[in-house]
Amino acid sequence: MIVTDYLVIGSGIAGLTFAVKIASKLKDKTICIVTKADEDESNTKYAQGGVAVVLDFKEDSFQKHITDTLIAGDGLCDDAVVKMVVEEGPKRFKDLQNWGASFDQNKTGVLNLGKEGGHSENRIVHHKDITGYEIETLLLKRVHELKNVMVLNHHFAVDLITEHHLKTDKHEDISCYGAYVLNQETGTIETIKARSTLLATGGIGKVYGHTTNPNIATGDGIAMAFRAKAYISDMEFIQFHPTVLHDKNQGQSFLISEAVRGFGAYLRNKKGQRFMLDYDERGELASRDIVARCIDNELKNTGEPCVYLDCTHITSKKFKSHFPNIYNECASRNINIEKAWIPIVPASHYLCGGIEVDNNGKTSIGNLFACGECSRTGLHGANRLASNSLLESLVYAHNVYHYMSTHPTALTSKNIPDWDDKGTIEINSFFIHQKTEELQYIMREYVGIVRSNERLLKASEQLAILYQEIEALYKTSKLNTTLCELRNMVNVAYLIINQSIERKENRGGYFNIDMLEKIKVFENGIA
Known part of the structure; x- marks a missing residue:
C-alpha cells in the first residue's frame, strides 16, 4: 500500500498546477501524481490556442469577457462562476509568468493578444501555436524540483476507494479514501491511500474515435466518479471542433487552431463559396457550435467528405510566425497553405459537462475533488468559449489548493482491502x-x-x-x-x-x- 496526503489522478494543467501549489505550501505533506501514460501526455499538451484572460483594460474589460462567455454558454452558465473565473484570471495567469512560462510579445515587449471565435476583443495569450505544450513543460519542471511530489508514470487508476470497497453495511454518506491503481509495467493492482483525492483526468474524445484529443482521453475520472455515485451533469454538451485536418484514418486528428480563423482565414466549400456568411453574420468568427453545425450541414448537402480553410490571402511570413506547428504539419502532408486550401472536418474536441463541483472543486463525495475538463463547474454552460478551458483549470486548481491547505483532513483508520483478482483469466x-x-x-x-x-x-x-x-x-x-x-x-x-x-x-x-x-x-x- 502507498500512503500519501494528496493523490492527484492526471498530469495536465489542472493536476500539475494544484500539485505545484500545495507541495510548495505544505512541504511536510506528500503528493502522489498518477498518470496512465508518460507524464507529459495530456489534453493540455495539445492545446494550441492559448489562455483567455483580460489584460488590456483600455480595449477590454472583465464585463466584456463575462458577456462573451455567457453568450457562448447559451443561457446555461452559472453567472457567479463566470464572474469569479474571469476576474481571478489575471492573477492565475501571473502565477504562470512568475514560474517562468513564456508567451508571445510584440516588438515593444507587450504581450501579443490574439482573438478567437466568440470573443469580442483580443485577449488570448499564447505561445506560438503550442501554448499547452509550453505550460505543460513548465509545470513538469516545477514538479520535479519539489522533493515531496512523487510521479507514477504508466499507472492506470482503476477505481476510487469508497465505502463500497470497505463492504460496510450502510453508507448513506460516501467518502473517497484513495484509489486502486494498475501498475502497467508489472500488471499488479496497487492500493493508494490518501487524505484527499483530486481527479484531473481530462476529456472523453476517444469515445467518438475521431477526435482532437490524445488516445488517453477515455473519460476515466468521470467514469470512476459515476461508479462511486458522484453527481455528473451536462454530459450532452460535447463541443466538436470545427476545423480539424481531414484524415481518412480514425484516431487522434490534427487540430487547426481556432486562432487561425481569428487571424483571418476563410471557410469555403468545394465551389469556393464562403458559406459561413449564409448562416451567421459573424461568418468564420461565430461560436464553435454554430460553425461545426454549419460545416456538418454543408457536408450533408453536398455529399463532400470535407470543406476547406483558406489561408492563401495571409502572408506566409505572418502565418509561419504565429502558427509554425500548423504550417509544418500541413507542409509534411504536402499542403502548401500559400497556394492550397486546407481540407478540414469537425471532430470531437471538448466536454462542457462532467463531475459536478462547487467553487472549491469539491464533488458530492467526501474528500474527492475534480478539476479541469473532467469537472462541471458552471463556467461553460452549453458551450465553451474558446480558450476558456486553460483559464478554468488554472483558477480551479488554485481554489482546490487553497481549500485543501486550509481544511486539512485525516487519513482514514478504516481497513482498506487489497484488490482481489483471484480466478480471473487473460483477455483477448x-x-x-x-x-x-x-x-x-x-x-x-x-x-x-x-x-x-x-x-x-x-x-x-x-x-x-x-x-x-x-x-x-x-x-x-x-x-x-x-x-x-x-x-x-x-x-x-x-x-x-x-x-x-x-x-x-x-x-x-x-x-x-x-x-x-x-x-x-x-x-x-x-x-
Missing part, C-alpha cells in the same frame, strides 16, 4: 479493440453533432447490449488498461446518451433535429 486484446470500434461507431453515428430522438434511442439500445458484454468480461478477466478504458468509455457513453435524451431543448453544443422550432440558427437554413 483483439476482442477489446473490436468492441471499442463498435462503441465509437454508435457514438459517431447516433450521438454526433446533430442528433434526433430516434437515433438517441437506437444508441441507448445498442449500448445496453455492449454494456452487458463488457461488464461480464470485466468480472472474469485479469485487468489491463484497454479493458478498463473500454469499460470507462461505455459508462461515459451511457451518461452522454441518457442526458441527451433527458434534454428537451436545443442549447449551445446540444442539437436535436426534433426540436427545430427552438433553435434560432435554423431560420437561416441549417438542416
Whole structure:
C-alpha cells in the first residue's frame, strides 16, 4: 500500500498546477501524481490556442469577457462562476509568468493578444501555436524540483476507494479514501491511500474515435466518479471542433487552431463559396457550435467528405510566425497553405459537462475533488468559449489548493482491502479493440453533432447490449488498461446518451433535429 496526503489522478494543467501549489505550501505533506501514460501526455499538451484572460483594460474589460462567455454558454452558465473565473484570471495567469512560462510579445515587449471565435476583443495569450505544450513543460519542471511530489508514470487508476470497497453495511454518506491503481509495467493492482483525492483526468474524445484529443482521453475520472455515485451533469454538451485536418484514418486528428480563423482565414466549400456568411453574420468568427453545425450541414448537402480553410490571402511570413506547428504539419502532408486550401472536418474536441463541483472543486463525495475538463463547474454552460478551458483549470486548481491547505483532513483508520483478482483469466486484446470500434461507431453515428430522438434511442439500445458484454468480461478477466478504458468509455457513453435524451431543448453544443422550432440558427437554413 502507498500512503500519501494528496493523490492527484492526471498530469495536465489542472493536476500539475494544484500539485505545484500545495507541495510548495505544505512541504511536510506528500503528493502522489498518477498518470496512465508518460507524464507529459495530456489534453493540455495539445492545446494550441492559448489562455483567455483580460489584460488590456483600455480595449477590454472583465464585463466584456463575462458577456462573451455567457453568450457562448447559451443561457446555461452559472453567472457567479463566470464572474469569479474571469476576474481571478489575471492573477492565475501571473502565477504562470512568475514560474517562468513564456508567451508571445510584440516588438515593444507587450504581450501579443490574439482573438478567437466568440470573443469580442483580443485577449488570448499564447505561445506560438503550442501554448499547452509550453505550460505543460513548465509545470513538469516545477514538479520535479519539489522533493515531496512523487510521479507514477504508466499507472492506470482503476477505481476510487469508497465505502463500497470497505463492504460496510450502510453508507448513506460516501467518502473517497484513495484509489486502486494498475501498475502497467508489472500488471499488479496497487492500493493508494490518501487524505484527499483530486481527479484531473481530462476529456472523453476517444469515445467518438475521431477526435482532437490524445488516445488517453477515455473519460476515466468521470467514469470512476459515476461508479462511486458522484453527481455528473451536462454530459450532452460535447463541443466538436470545427476545423480539424481531414484524415481518412480514425484516431487522434490534427487540430487547426481556432486562432487561425481569428487571424483571418476563410471557410469555403468545394465551389469556393464562403458559406459561413449564409448562416451567421459573424461568418468564420461565430461560436464553435454554430460553425461545426454549419460545416456538418454543408457536408450533408453536398455529399463532400470535407470543406476547406483558406489561408492563401495571409502572408506566409505572418502565418509561419504565429502558427509554425500548423504550417509544418500541413507542409509534411504536402499542403502548401500559400497556394492550397486546407481540407478540414469537425471532430470531437471538448466536454462542457462532467463531475459536478462547487467553487472549491469539491464533488458530492467526501474528500474527492475534480478539476479541469473532467469537472462541471458552471463556467461553460452549453458551450465553451474558446480558450476558456486553460483559464478554468488554472483558477480551479488554485481554489482546490487553497481549500485543501486550509481544511486539512485525516487519513482514514478504516481497513482498506487489497484488490482481489483471484480466478480471473487473460483477455483477448483483439476482442477489446473490436468492441471499442463498435462503441465509437454508435457514438459517431447516433450521438454526433446533430442528433434526433430516434437515433438517441437506437444508441441507448445498442449500448445496453455492449454494456452487458463488457461488464461480464470485466468480472472474469485479469485487468489491463484497454479493458478498463473500454469499460470507462461505455459508462461515459451511457451518461452522454441518457442526458441527451433527458434534454428537451436545443442549447449551445446540444442539437436535436426534433426540436427545430427552438433553435434560432435554423431560420437561416441549417438542416
